[in-house]
Amino acid sequence: METAVHHGRETAYRTVDTEEPGLCYVHGSGADHRLWVQQYANGGVALDLSGHGESEDIDADPGYEALSAYADDMLAVAEATNSRVLVGNSLGGAVCLHALxxxxxxFDALVLAGSGAKLGVLSRLRDWLETDFERAIAFLHEPDTLFHDPGALGSDTDGTSGTDxxxxxxxxxxxxxxxxxxxxxxxxLSCHRFDVRDRLDEIEVPTLALCGEYDRLTPPEYHRYLAAxxxxxxxxxxxxxxxxxxxxQPEDFDDAVARFLGRRFD
Incomplete structure (x- = not known):
């Protein structure tokens, strides 16, 4: 892991060298850079936001303050690696929108993957995150939440790591x-307090809103709203x-991003 030093802290990231400026991948809630192992392996950079993975934590209240700190992390890594395209999942999408x-x-382009202009969190999930962390984790791994069909997901899928x-x-x-x-x-909580629905027309970079058809956390209508x-x-x-x-669906995901960038820049 490499690090970018900024605002008195270090933000860790992993990168694969490419000849041209690449993509900067920003993970979502509770995750780290390993979420993107199928993507950054083909060229790009994936960072650990503050308090995640190998990055130092910050003292920030949920909401605007935390998003601002996370944006500092992302911008420092993007500058250090000459990244020109932002790709954010969920919370990571909020971080990208906040920065823009x-x-x-x-930046040249933005991909919002499983994200939205408003990211409300179910009240019961917010309660479990405070009082029953294991129940929250179990809920997130029910079908059509983080994964469409957890039982059918092949063991050769890499990415969220943490065990052997x-x-x-x-x-x-x-x-x-x-x-x-x-x-x-x-x-x-930062997701829950995020709402930029009235500011989408201020986004000046070409954007792809990309999601899974069975996503209950940020469903397709969120992405159609972004695109509109x-x-x-x-x-x-x-x-x-x-x-x-x-x-x-890493190949389909990567192909969708490649098609988008090709349409916009080829």
Whole structure:
């Protein structure tokens, strides 16, 4: 892992060198850079937001303050790696939108994958994140939540790591446990308080809203809303996937991103 030093802290990231500026991948709540192993292996950079993976934590209240700190992490890594395209999943999408709306930035494109302009979190999930962390983790791994069909997901899918086993569901659960209850709860509360529905027309970069057809956390209608509100945006829905389409259908996910970038820049 490499690190970017900024604002008195270090943000860890993993990158694969490419000859041209690449993509910067931003994970979602409770996750870390390993969510994107199928993507950054082909060129790009994936970071650990503060308090996740190997990055130092910050003292920030959930909501705007935490999103601002996470945006600092992302922008520092993007600058260090000359990344020109942002790809954010869920909370990571909120971080990308926050940066584009609140900071002076110059990026070429944006991919919002399993995200939205408003990211309300179910009240029972918020309660479990405070009082019963294991119940929250179990809920997130029910069908059509993080994964469409957890029981059918092949053991050769890499990405959310955290154990020595090959079961991607157990790896996903282990990663959330590693992140811990406090930081994971901060993530979800930051999502819950995020709402930029009235500012989508301020997004000036070409955008792809990309999701799995079975995603209950950020369903397809969230992405159609993004595509309708952002001036230069496309929407694509991937079959046989839920919230973590980049893990369930990595080839389809990568192809969708490549088609989008090809349409916009070739």
């Amino acid at each position: 709306l609140e900071r002076e930035t110059e 086993g090959n079961d991607p569901i157990e790896r996903s659960k282990a990663t959330i446990r590693e992140t811990g209850q406090e930081v994971t709860r901060r993530d979800f 509100g952002i001036p230069e945006a496309d929407c694509e829905v991937l079959p046989d996937a839920a919230h973590l389409a980049m893990l369930e």
